[in-house]
């Protein structure tokens with residue numbers, strides 16, 4: 001090689017060496033519809049030994065909120081770094097990556113890693129929306145990029161209402177979550193010349209509540225209690241427009257307490273199943289050569305009602321839907337093992353990873369890098385927001401949740417005395433100033449809703 005050529009190549013060689021040695025890997029773990037019952041121990045009986053252990057070594061964001069309280073837009077927000085009120089991707093049927101011009105142009109999180117020289121790997125439920133032709137392949141290097149689907153579904157005998165609403169045990173080998181976790185473990189055991197971004201998305205604990213028998217066996221129906229946040233008169237003080245969001249599939253019957261307990265048991269079993277799949281992936285990482293140089297991100301795409309406010313699933317702007325499990329483990333942080341109470345958002349993950357991995361970010365994002373909190377969990381912070389349609393917004397600061405609907409009606413909850421948001425105090429004189437300040441965080445502009453079904 002001549003001198004001239006060497007001068008041209010030297011920076012490339014130098015950059016490659018730095019990339020391989022210095023840039024941390026990322027293990028990006030997503031669960032679907034996991035709520036605070038197990039992760040934040042509001043129902044301590046839920047068994048999740050692997051995540052309990054992981055939490056001891058990570059920074060746990062106890063006041064984490066999603067951008068939108070349902071699967072597709074929440075994931076669009078995380079992978080784009082843009083809030084739903086920026087893109088108009090508010091609802092599940094909106095086909096965000098094809099219908100939004102902004103999202104078509106936005107570089108996704110895995111695309112950014114790939115452009116920065118990372119090997120990218122993706123398995124399971126990730127976007128939960130179709131990308132434009134060939135774009136998924138531009139996100140991930142592995143083939144096939146296996147998703148899997150929600151199955152196995154219960155047979156007719158085990159359905160309570162439809163195939164998504166039933167309980168039945170199946171063998172491990174049938175579950176996409178098991179196959180995808182296995183493939184992720186294989187990936188972590190391989191040699192990688194470049195740093196990697198490795199994403200695994202589980203399909204549980206989302207319905208249907210099917211899982212291997214041993215996870216149902218962890219629980220006894222006689223020990224299952226109704227959720228701690230349930231109050232039968234809870235709907236008395238909420239605006240009428242809020243009730244339009246409740247139980248869109250008409251499946252949940254709060255009058256039938258025995259069926260309710262069966263569903264709770266099944267949800268807890270599927271939560272434990274998800275815990276096991278996540279746990280064995282983290283164990284594989286910790287045993288691998290990458291354990292010392294890998295950032296682990298764990299989050300759920302939305303929270304989940306289990307009967308609170310007479311509602312099952314997500315789809316609302318209350319704490320049960322908007323709050324999500326979220327934790328980040330840095331390879332070496334004195335804050336690992338601590339809990340952060342500052343209100344953060346899953347939209348913040350994109351700019352956080354940009355900064356932590358020293359990437360060159362091309363697309364503009366909405367969120368804030370959480371690096372200051374990862375360095376010091378008590379750093380001063382600001383409120384965060386969740387939206388669910390034009391004019392439907394929830395603002396969370398450390399003490400309050402404020403909600404405003406498109407007709408101007410409002411709710412305010414004081415978490416210092418009301419962690420389950422039972423008592424709507426928006427009309428109390430003493431909170432006038434608080435309301436004025438929280439209203440300032442309502443977006444100035446809501447992007448027009450993308451067309452498509454809402455649920």
Ligand SMILES: [Ca+2]
Nearest residue numbers: 032033071301
């Ligand atoms: Ca979900």
Ligand SMILES: [Ca+2]
Nearest residue numbers: 234235422423
């Ligand atoms: Ca209430």
